Amino acid sequence: MTQTLGGDDSYRLLIGGEWVEGADGAYPVVNPATESEVGQAPEASPQQALDAARAASEAFASWSATSQEERSNLLDAAGKALLARRDEFVPLVIAETGCTATVGKAIQVPQAAVRFQRYARGAFEPTVIPLPPQEMASTPLAPGGVIGALARRQPVGVVACITSYNFPIVNMVGKIAPALAMGNTVVVRPAGQDPLAVIELVKLLDDVGFPRGVVNVVTGSTPATGEALIESPDVDMVSFTGSSGVGARIGEVAGRTMKRQLLELGGKGAALVLDDADVKNAVSMIGSVWTFHAGQICTAPTRAIVHRSIYDEVVAGLAKMAPKLKVGDPLERDTVVGPVITQTHRDRIEGYIGIGRTEGGEVIIGGERPSHMERGWYVAPTLIAGCSGDMRVVQEEIFGPVIVVLPFDDDDEGIALVNGTEFGLYDYVFSRDSGRAMAISRKMRAGNIGLNTVQRNQETPFGGTKQSGVGRDGGSFGLHAYSELQSVVWPG
Numbered sequence: 001m002t003q004t005l006g007g008d009d010s011y012r013l014l015i016g017g018e019w020v021e022g023a024d025g026a027y028p029v030v031n032p033a034t035e036s037e038v039g040q041a042p043e044a045s046p047q048q049a050l051d052a053a054r055a056a057s058e059a060f061a062s063w064s065a066t067s068q069e070e071r072s073n074l075l076d077a078a079g080k081a082l083l084a085r086r087d088e089f090v091p092l093v094i095a096e097t098g099c100t101a102t103v104g105k106a107i108q109v110p111q112a113a114v115r116f117q118r119y120a121r122g123a124f125e126p127t128v129i130p131l132p133p134q135e136m137a138s139t140p141l142a143p144g145g146v147i148g149a150l151a152r153r154q155p156v157g158v159v160a161c162i163t164s165y166n167f168p169i170v171n172m173v174g175k176i177a178p179a180l181a182m183g184n185t186v187v188v189r190p191a192g193q194d195p196l197a198v199i200e201l202v203k204l205l206d207d208v209g210f211p212r213g214v215v216n217v218v219t220g221s222t223p224a225t226g227e228a229l230i231e232s233p234d235v236d237m238v239s240f241t242g243s244s245g246v247g248a249r250i251g252e253v254a255g256r257t258m259k260r261q262l263l264e265l266g267g268k269g270a271a272l273v274l275d276d277a278d279v280k281n282a283v284s285m286i287g288s289v290w291t292f293h294a295g296q297i298c299t300a301p302t303r304a305i306v307h308r309s310i311y312d313e314v315v316a317g318l319a320k321m322a323p324k325l326k327v328g329d330p331l332e333r334d335t336v337v338g339p340v341i342t343q344t345h346r347d348r349i350e351g352y353i354g355i356g357r358t359e360g361g362e363v364i365i366g367g368e369r370p371s372h373m374e375r376g377w378y379v380a381p382t383l384i385a386g387c388s389g390d391m392r393v394v395q396e397e398i399f400g401p402v403i404v405v406l407p408f409d410d411d412d413e414g415i416a417l418v419n420g421t422e423f424g425l426y427d428y429v430f431s432r433d434s435g436r437a438m439a440i441s442r443k444m445r446a447g448n449i450g451l452n453t454v455q456r457n458q459e460t461p462f463g464g465t466k467q468s469g470v471g472r473d474g475g476s477f478g479l480h481a482y483s484e485l486q487s488v489v490w491p492g
Contacts, residue, residue, distance in 0.1 A: 001222070004133050004196075004199075004200065004395065005136075006487075007262065010026070010040065010042075011041055011042055011195075011199045011214075011219075012024075012194055012199070013042050013044055013048060013052075013199075013217055013218050013219065014202050014203075014206060014215065014216050014217045015051050015052045015055055015209075015216050015218070016052070016054075016055030016058070016059075016213045016216065017053070017055070017206075017212030017213055017417070018213060020036050020048075021042060022041075022042030022043040022044045022045070022047050022048070022219070022220075023043075023044065023045035023047065024043040024044065024045050024220075025042075025459070026040040026041060026042055026043055026093055026148060027040065027041055027042045027043050027192075027220075027221040028040060028041075029096055029193070029194060029196055030197065030266070030342075030376050031039050031096070031098070032097070032098030032178040032339040032340065032341050032342065032376060033093045033098050033146070033329060033330050033331075033338060033339050033375075033376040033438045034375055034376060035375050035376060035377075036148060037198060038092070038095045038096055039196050040052045041192075041195045041196060041199070041219050041221070042219055043219075043220055043221060043236040044200075044218040044219055044220050045224075045225075045409060046224050046227070046228035047228075048225070049187070049189070049218045049224075049225040049226075049228035049229050049232070049350070050232050051227075052187045052216040052217075052218050052229075052230055053158055053160070053187055053214075053216075053234035053235050054232075054234050055213040055216055055230060056066060056158040056185040056186060056187050056214070056216055056234065056235075057157070057158050057185070057234040059185050059211060059212065059213030059214050060155075060157055060158060060184070060185045060429070060453045061355050062211065063183060063184075063185050063211060063214045063257045064183040064184070064215075064297055065181070065183075066186075066393065068123045068124050069123075069124075070095070071120075071123040071180060071181055071183070071330075072120045072121070072124060072181070072260075073117055073119070073182060074118075074208060074209060074210055075116050075120035075123065075177055075181060075182075076116070076117060077208040078116045078204060078205055078208050079114070079115075079116030079117040080113075080118060080175075081115045081207070081208055082109065082113040082116065082201070082204060084112045084114060085114075085204070086109050086110065089109045089169070089197060089200065090104045090105055090108065090109050090110075090303055091104075092196060092197045092200065093108045093109060093169065093194075093408070094108075094330050094331065095167065096168065096193070096194035096197060097165065097166070097167075097168065097194050097293075098197055098294070098330055098338045098339040098340070098376075098377070099293050099330060099338055100174075100267055100293075100330045100336065100338045101330060101331055101332075101333060101335070101365035102333075103235070103292065104330075104382075104484065107167070107170065108167060108168075108169065108170060108263060109169065111170045111171075111181055112169045112170045112173040112201070114170065114458075115173040115174050116173055116177050117175050117178070118177070118180040118475075119177035119178050119478075119479065120177075120181070121183045122178060122264035122476065122479045123181040123182075125256060125336045125476060125479060127152055127153040127154075127483070128150055128151075128152045128153075129150060129151040129152065129153075130140075130150050131148075131149040131150055131151060133146050133147060133148045133149070133492055134146070134147050134148055134149070134220055135147075137415065141240065143491075145491050145492060146488065146491070146492030147489055147490070147491060147492060148488075148490050148491075148492050149488065149489045150486065151317075151368065151485050151486065151487050151488075152485070152486050152488065152490050153182070153183050153480065153483035153484070153486075154183075154357060154483060154484050154485075154486045155183035155184045155235030155482065155483060155484075156182075156184055156236045156237045156482055156484050157185075157233075157235075158184065158186070158187065158231075158234055158235050158236050158237070158391050159176075159179045159184045159185070159186045159187070159236070159237045159238075159239055159482060160177040160184050160186075160187050160189060160226075160229040160230065160232075160235045160237070160238045160239070160240050160404065161176050161179065161186050161187065161188050161189065161240070162189045162226050162238065162240045162241070162242070162250075163175065163189075163190055163191055163198075163240075163241045163242070163264045164191055164242040164243075164455055165191035165192075165193040165296075165341050166242045166293060166296045166297060166341075166452075167293075167350050168190055168191060168194050168195070168198050169197050169198055169201050171241050172188060172190060172198055172201065173201070173288065174473060174474075174478065175239045175241075175262075175378075175473070176188060176215065178473070178478045178479045178482050179311050179456065179482040180210075180214070180215070180483070181237070181479060181482075182400065182479055182483050183480040184237070184385075184482055185212070185213065185214045185215070185216075187216045187218065187229055188202055188215065188216065188217040188218075189218055189219070189220075189225055189229060190217075190219060191237060191242075192219070192220055192222070193341050193342060194222045194341070195219040198217065198219075199217055199476075202215055202216075202217040205253070207248070226251070230250055230253045230259075230387050231253060231257075233257065236255055236259060236260060236391075236484070237259055237260035238250055238254050238259055238260070238261050238262070238488055239261075239262040239473075239482075240261075240262070240263050240264070240265075241265075242265065243266050244265040244266040244423070244467040244468065244469075245398075247263040247266075247467075247469065247470075248269075248429070248467075249263040249265065251263065251470070254371065258427075260471055260477060260484075261471065262470070262471040262472075262473060262481050262482075263469045263470045263471060264298075264425075264427065264462070264463055264464065264468075264469045264471075264473065265298075265464060265467060265468050265469040266298055266384075266395050266397045266399075266421050266423055266425070266467065266468060267299060267300070267397065267425030267426055267464065267468055268300035268302060268303060268394075268395070268396070268421045268425075268489040269298075269299055269300050269301045269302055269303065269426045269427055269428065270301065270303040270305050270417070270418040270421075270428065270444075271285065271286050271301035271303065271304050271305065271427075271428040271429045271430060272305050272414050272415070272417075272418050272427070272430065272435075272437070272440065272444075273286075273304060273305065273306040273310065273314060274307055274308060274411070274427065274429070274430060274431040274437070274440075275307040275309045275310060276431050276432045276433055276436075277307075277310065277430035277431050277432065278423050278430065278452070279310055279313050279314055279317060280317070281430065281452060282314060283318055283321060283431075284299065284321075284450075285319035285428065285430070285450075285454045286301050286304050286314075286318065286403060287318060287321050287325075287403075287455060288301070288410060288454050289302050289320075289381075289401060289402070289403050290321075290322060290325055290336070290337060290381035290401045290403070291325060291336050291337070293316070293338070294337050294338055294339065294340050294400060294401050295398070295399065295400045295401035295402060296340060296341065296399055296400065297468060298397075298399075298425055298426070298468075299425060299426035299448070299454075299456075300454075301415075301426075301427075301428050301454060302397075302398065302402065302404065302416075303394060303403075303404055303406065303421075304403055304404070304405045304406070305405075305406050305408055305414055305417045305418060306405060306406070306408070307407070307408060307409075307414070308407045308408065308409050309403075310403070311407045314405070315364060315385050315405055317367075318364075318383050318403060318405070319364050319365050319383060320338070321364070322365045322366060322380075322381040322404070325381055327338050327354065327370045327372075327378055327380055327381070328370075328372075328373065330348070337377075337380075337381060337401060338377075338398055339376045339377045339378045339379075339448055340375070340377050340378070340379055340401075341375050342377060345377070345399070345400070346377040346378070346379055346380070346400075348398075348400075349379050349398055349399075349400035349401075350369075350401065352366070352392070352393055352400075352402065353366075353382055353384070353393075353394070353402060354399045355391075355392050355393060356384040356387070356393040356402075356473075357375060357384075357390065359387075359391045359392065360382065360386065360388075360391070360393065361384040361386055361387045361393060361404065362385045362386045363382065363383070363384055364379070364383040364384070364385050365380075365382065366380040366381050366382030366383060366401075366402075367380070367381045367382050367384075368380060379400050379401055380401070381401045382402045382403070383402045383403050384400075384403065384405070385405045386405070387404045387405060387406045388406065389406065389416075389417050389420050389456060393425075394406065394421070395421050395422075397423065404436075411440060415440060415443050415444065418446075419443075419444065419445045422466055422467040423464070423466060423467055423468045424446040424447060424464050424465035424466040424467075424468045425447060425448065425463075425464035425465075425468035425469070426446060426447070426448040426449075426450065427444050427446040427448070427449055427450075428449065428450040428451070428452075429441055429444075429449065429450075429452070431451075431452070432454055434451065437451045437452065438451065443470065445465055445466065446464065446465060446468075447461075447462070447464040447468065447469070447472070448462060448463075448464075448465045448467050449458065458474060458475060459474065459475035459476070459478035460474055460475065460477075460480075461474055461475070462474035462477075
């Protein structure tokens with residue numbers, strides 16, 4: 001068996017403070033760049049998922065009663081421990097996800113530590129909201145008088161944290177850190193494709209001293225354990241990052257027992273490039289679809305909606321950019337585009353490129369497998385121009401290094417194209433006139449808008465509209481997402 005970071009000979013599940021084998025055996029986790037085995041992940045049974053939920057439920061009363069200082073200290077210790085072991089975690093994350101060394105070193109691990117530290121501070125944020133007193137007349141219900149009141153944020157209970165494969169520990173810490181800071185307990189269920197670093201993350205939390213049952217982890221190659229958690233009567237909230245289709249199914253099942261839901265789902269980001277845009281900047285920002293994790297990011301500006309007066313210039317700029325981006329081994333320092341997560345996903349992306357051709361789009365660059373890579377699931381940066389709003393490659397999330405380009409003639413047409421999909425996660429406006437860009441952003445039906453940048457502000461409320469999700473995380477908004485408001489009133 002492959003050695004784990006801790007030196008053990010296998011990866012295990014953590015259920016109620018006990019590290020146990022998967023009841024249904026184990027399955028291989030495969031490196032997308034080499035197609036070799038990274039390690040064997042435990043195949044948990046649905047019953048083990050239910051056991052984990054029960055353990056989290058039993059731990060909730062004592063954990064929710066801990067002080068803000070205790071929660072903060074443990075979260076801070078987790079962040080420091082992760083940074084101290086960064087050089088151990090980064091190679092494992094790169095091997096599992098296929099991300100480049102640059103993305104692994106700059107985002108995958110350090111940002112997870114930053115999130116622990118952010119919510120170590122968040123544990124001290126006020127949970128009581130004072131409300132103005134009201135003078136109430138006597139009624140058949142009760143005597144009158146001055147009635148005082150407050151609202152306070154209470155932990156929800158047990159949170160099932162289920163994440164996608166693209167950023168396994170960053171996304172997971174973005175759920176478990178605010179949940180724990182607010183006093184909830186958690187059951188961690190990482191994506192089946194790359195769960196090993198998440199298991200190591202949970203080991204780290206166990207090592208720094210989180211009490212038994214507060215953090216649990218179950219893994220599996222099929223949806224069975226996730227479905228068991230969603231149906232479990234011991235789970236009070238589901239926090240999920242992944243596809244809109246799976247999110248809709250979670251909403252249907254979780255709704256039967258009125259579970260709280262935080263769903264960060266798919267995206268089909270639009271970059272609206274106005275006639276007065278800085279073309280060089282717009283091309284650079286749109287090209288992030290290719291330069292960041294092979295386009296496997298839901299916030300990517302995969303639809304370039306460009307004013308006809310500069311359309312050819314933008315297409316030419318993107319076509320010139322793509323060949324300069326090295327496709328290759330994620331461990332080589334100059335690699336920009338690594339593989340996608342699985343062979344099945346590569347086949348799916350290639351299928352969409354074929355559909356784009358069939359629908360009448362022009363594949364300007366890319367569209368073929370990189371011939372120099374004999375192993376691994378690589379897709380070359382691909383640009384499809386001459387698209388229209390009704391094409392499947394424009395309407396559906398591809399989740400790979402594929403950009404589609406559409407022309408428009410006036411602002412109203414451009415805005416209609418931006419809003420013309422079932423998604424609404426992250427859109428962008430490019431214009432030299434910041435007032436014009438701001439005004440247009442108000443007409444865009446997305447949870448997040450970038451003006452002349454694809455950079456993020458981590459304190460913003462992050463989430464989508466339409467099929468892109470329910471609820472918001474990030475910053476203090478993420479902390480509040482894992483709470484229930486409780487009102488308290490009394491006679492003055």
